Structure formats: C-alpha cells, structure tokens
C-alpha cells in the first residue's frame with residue numbers, strides 16, 4: 602500500500618548477465634546482483650534526510666502552490682537554458698529564487714561546452730527547437746574544483762581530457778595574472794571568468810547555433826559568475842541588450858556551388 606504524498610520506492614528488476622552481454626538490457630542493472638564489491642553500510646541517514654526533506658517540500662511548497670504545480674505537470678515551458686557546473690553548492694533555482702519549471706538545465710564539471718558532446722548538443726537542440734527558449738545562461742562559480750584542476754593540472758584520465766577544453770581560458774588567465782601580479786585566489790577567479798567567456802565562444806561556434814543564425818530568432822546569451830561565499834551573481838556577459846539575439850558570431854562564408862554546364 603502506498604500513502605499519498607510519500608516518496609515511492611521501486612525495486613530494480615532482476616536480470617541475467619547473458620541479456621546484458623547481448624545488449625538487450627543496460628549494463629548498470631548487472632551491477633547490484635552480480636558484482637561482489639565493497640559498499641557503504643546499508644543505513645544512510647543522508648538519504649533519510651533527503652526523503653524527509655521531500656515530505657517537507659510537499660507540505661510547505663507543493664501543496665500551498667498546487668495550482669502552479671498542476672499547470673507545470675501538464676507541460677514545461679521554460680524560457681531559459683541554464684548551463685552550469687555540477688558543484689553541489691551551485692543550485693540554479695535556489696540562487697535565482699526560481700520555481701521548478703523556470704529553467705531547462707545542463708550541468709557538468711566546470712560548465713564546459715564541448716564540440717563533440719552529444720549530450721549538450723541534444724539539450725541545445727531540444728531547448729531551441731522544441732522549447733523555444735529565449736535566453737541561455739552559462740554560469741561559472743568561485744571555489745570551483747574543476748577550475749582549480751585546470752590551473753594545477755590533473756592526471757585522472759577522463760577529468761584531464763574534459764578539462765583540456767578549458768585550456769584556452771588558462772592561457773588568458775596566465776597572461777592577466779602576470780600583468781596584474783595576482784595572487785593564486787585572485788587568479789582562480791579570473792580563470793573562472795575567462796572560462797565562462799571561452800565556453801560562450803564554444804557555444805556560439807556550435808553548428809546548431811550557427812545554423813540558427815540564418816533562421817532566427819536566436820536566444821540571448823549571458824555569462825554569469827556565482828560567488829559561493831556571498832550567494833551573489835556577477836554578470837560577466839550581459840545579453841539583455843542584444844537586440845534580436847546574441848552578439849554577432851563570425852560565421853565562415855559559404856562557398857558558392859558551381860553549376861556544371
């Protein structure tokens with residue numbers, strides 16, 4: 602029996618390794634039953650706290666605003682795409698005082714926009730073509746572990762490869778830090794800012810954005826820095842005044858196709 606308003610628990614269906622090997626089922630289902638790996642103790646007070654928090658959310662937020670949540674349950678209509686860092690301290694809805702349904706969200710380590718990332722490309726396509734979002738916010742934050750790793754160098758395989766995409770920002774920050782004689786802390790803030798600007802350039806260079814330039818209208822593009830020590834947002838790139846779309850992007854001229862006679 603389930604109690605109305607209680608979080609629901611669903612059991613993972615059992616499966617066989619053979620089905621997984623044949624690609625019939627996602628391999629993650631194999632893990633709990635078949636792998637003998639050490640794990641944390643079964644009790645988790647953190648998870649209990651989260652579930653208790655959900656009950657509190659239903660009581661203090663969801664039920665008093667039932668009409669709003671009923672409306673967004675039928676359809677989401679966010680006007681903003683948020684591209685931020687995965688950091689646990691950076692919550693886009695909380696920091697902007699927004700309700701669920703306000704922003705379509707993509708987060709990864711160091712708020713990076715990569716050229717060969719099918720994940721972000723699909724998100725952009727869905728956000729622009731189907732949701733018709735009007736604004737894209739790329740938000741970095743102070744005390745970012747990813748940014749510190751770009752500065753110090755990191756040797757773990759996947760993280761190192763990923764953070765290479767921010768290498769251009771480090772070159773710029775190195776230059777600025779040398780010229781201004783910045784401390785390490787000051788330089789990390791500059792590197793975070795330069796990384797936001799670099800990722801915006803990456804964003805503008807993606808095919809989906811470049812192709813939309815010809816079709817329009819394009820979303821306005823904004824670059825923000827969230828200061829985790831103060832809860833404050835600094836606007837680095839202000840897209841609010843960009844009439845009809847983001848600031849111009851240099852698009853390579855198309856070659857004219859010769860017609861054979």
Ligand SMILES: [Zn+2]
Nearest residue numbers: 686688745746
């Ligand atoms: Zn971060």
